[in-house]
Amino acid sequence: MNKRSTTIYWTGFSVILALLIVAPLVLSEFWSRFLTEILIWGLLAMSSDILIGYTGMVSFGHSAFFGLGMYGAAAALLMVRPPNLWLAIVYGLIGSAGIALFVAYFSTRLRDIYFAITTLIFSQIFYVIIFTWTDVTGGENGLTFSRPALGIPGLFSVPFSSETLHWFVLAVVTASYLILRRITQSPFGMVLQSIRENEGRTRAIGYAVERYKIVAVMLSGLFAGLAGVLYAIQNRFAAPDFVYFLVSGETVIFNVMGGIGTLVGPIVGAAFFLLLRETFSRFFTEFYLIPVGVIFIAMVIFMPQGLLGFMRRWLNQ
Amino acid sequence: MTPVLEFLQAIPYDQILIQTVNGIVTGMILALIASGLTLIFGIMDVVNFAHGELFMFGAYMGVVVLAATGSFWLALLLATLIVALIGAALQITTLRPLIGRDPLTTILATFGISLVMQNYALWQFGPVARKIQEPFTGQFTLFYLEYPWYRVLIAGLSAAIIGAFWLFLKYGTYGIWIRATTQDRVMAEAMGIPVSWVYTTVFAIGAGMAAASGVLFGPLVGVNHAMGLDWVLKAFIVVVVGGMGNLGGSIAASIFISLLEAYASIWVSPAQAVIVSFVVLILTLLFRPTGLFVPTPK
Numbered sequence: 001m002n003k004r005s006t007t008i009y010w011t012g013f014s015v016i017l018a019l020l021i022v023a024p025l026v027l028s029e030f031w032s033r034f035l036t037e038i039l040i041w042g043l044l045a046m047s048s049d050i051l052i053g054y055t056g057m058v059s060f061g062h063s064a065f066f067g068l069g070m071y072g073a074a075a076a077l078l079m080v081r082p083p084n085l086w087l088a089i090v091y092g093l094i095g096s097a098g099i100a101l102f103v104a105y106f107s108t109r110l111r112d113i114y115f116a117i118t119t120l121i122f123s124q125i126f127y128v129i130i131f132t133w134t135d136v137t138g139g140e141n142g143l144t145f146s147r148p149a150l151g152i153p154g155l156f157s158v159p160f161s162s163e164t165l166h167w168f169v170l171a172v173v174t175a176s177y178l179i180l181r182r183i184t185q186s187p188f189g190m191v192l193q194s195i196r197e198n199e200g201r202t203r204a205i206g207y208a209v210e211r212y213k214i215v216a217v218m219l220s221g222l223f224a225g226l227a228g229v230l231y232a233i234q235n236r237f238a239a240p241d242f243v244y245f246l247v248s249g250e251t252v253i254f255n256v257m258g259g260i261g262t263l264v265g266p267i268v269g270a271a272f273f274l275l276l277r278e279t280f281s282r283f284f285t286e287f288y289l290i291p292v293g294v295i296f297i298a299m300v301i302f303m304p305q306g307l308l309g310f311m312r313r314w315l316n317q
Numbered sequence: 318m319t320p321v322l323e324f325l326q327a328i329p330y331d332q333i334l335i336q337t338v339n340g341i342v343t344g345m346i347l348a349l350i351a352s353g354l355t356l357i358f359g360i361m362d363v364v365n366f367a368h369g370e371l372f373m374f375g376a377y378m379g380v381v382v383l384a385a386t387g388s389f390w391l392a393l394l395l396a397t398l399i400v401a402l403i404g405a406a407l408q409i410t411t412l413r414p415l416i417g418r419d420p421l422t423t424i425l426a427t428f429g430i431s432l433v434m435q436n437y438a439l440w441q442f443g444p445v446a447r448k449i450q451e452p453f454t455g456q457f458t459l460f461y462l463e464y465p466w467y468r469v470l471i472a473g474l475s476a477a478i479i480g481a482f483w484l485f486l487k488y489g490t491y492g493i494w495i496r497a498t499t500q501d502r503v504m505a506e507a508m509g510i511p512v513s514w515v516y517t518t519v520f521a522i523g524a525g526m527a528a529a530s531g532v533l534f535g536p537l538v539g540v541n542h543a544m545g546l547d548w549v550l551k552a553f554i555v556v557v558v559g560g561m562g563n564l565g566g567s568i569a570a571s572i573f574i575s576l577l578e579a580y581a582s583i584w585v586s587p588a589q590a591v592i593v594s595f596v597v598l599i600l601t602l603l604f605r606p607t608g609l610f611v612p613t614p615k
Contacts, residue, residue, distance in 0.1 A: 060424075106599060110606065112420065113364050113420055116424060117553055118598075118599065120553075121550075121553075121595050122599075128588060128589065131588065132586065132588050132589050249428050252425065252428075253429075287439065288436075289433065290437055290440065293430070293432040297429040301415065301426065304418070
């Protein structure tokens, strides 16, 4: 709105971006890898915020888009020689966008919890297909592949180091954030928010609500697929575990912890969740979800706005 | 006519009959789980993600009590009571503060509960599957199979529990209160019905029924910490297909879906047969979102 708070917003944005750029040079190997992972999960959470926070539809099926992004990248990296980074991204995006169109066509006819349950069931369908179609997807073991080199065809090509991987992920996530922020402030984004506030009235004004919802789900699925591609490149494998609905559940947890409808909130939520996991797994080993789950329930009851919810208006200006 | 005859001869009648029996048995177990879930949804608007974990907890309680006392029937009774109490405690601490908020927040809270319970079970009982000894081991011959009587007993017991529950809803004081609250929450409160305790009771009953089915089902498969996940998904499908909050509908849908899955697994692996029920759910949601087994709304 006013000029002063816009200046504060962009200053804050630049400072945080600068800190994230410098981070891998300062932090140890373990923590810089951890930071990269936060960014990737943050991108997944941010993509689902388009639905949860801006359109008012809670998707419990984001693992399908994330997983298809992973498997799309895997297909490109395994079939095309030599493995190409950009081709992996394109394949991953095509995979997740195709699935997103399919899911969106059916699920957007339903509302509220019915939408949530339908997306959940769709993601389980893809999980079962991927899990049982062993010849193509490697079944339970998943697929492993080598990491492609970072390069522009014809210009240069260098293998990823942990710093360049971090910067690459950071660049993708920042670009996604700016694009999504622009979209949510565009007339299209405003229609989505009016669907959230009052669907009947939006329809009465004359907007084709269903079409807007389909585009919103596809957009969300596309960015979730992008997160899947990044995760595949970072970890050099694709596994059916990432299509299982627990991943979708965690995505919703990131959103609720960080504050829905803020775009940066979900990234903060992902960071908060992963930090809690890191802290508690020192005391509780693999049972860290017991304390983290209790904290999550407490936040749902006492802090429904999430960590950044109080900044919601300011972040969306 | 020959192709028709060949087709008729190619149908594996014996397998179909065996799968019919199997489908009805799993259908009754599923009905026991789903009737609690549908009641909780119909009355409280709570989508209970933790229902599968209550089922799993019931099975573990059965293991513990069976090891301590040696009696299967005592294990069934005590596990049901303990898990019903746990359910009441969970409802009071986590769901009561959420009354009046968006139903979606209850999905989140119960999802959190399910994560905690699942990991608690893993921590307490370890990853190795436990076994519940079936109370008797008699068998009868069904074509080339020796079919255990225990499976038939499960179907009978489940039907008996659901029947008792139905009688309770019809004639018990609390049952009448529960039905009154389903019909009109505000009016029920105005008539002096303690609505928040009705909620707690409903949740406890649902939890107890899930636990009972856990103990009954325990002898057929191993008891482990992840067993609830498959069942909660199936129960959701049943509840939606049968019509949310509709007890009779969810029983019919349980048997319908279990039979379909059982027939499908003659030709494909059981893991893929699940897709059949997914497809049924999606078709239901698209064409009859109020449920398959309810009269068409006017």
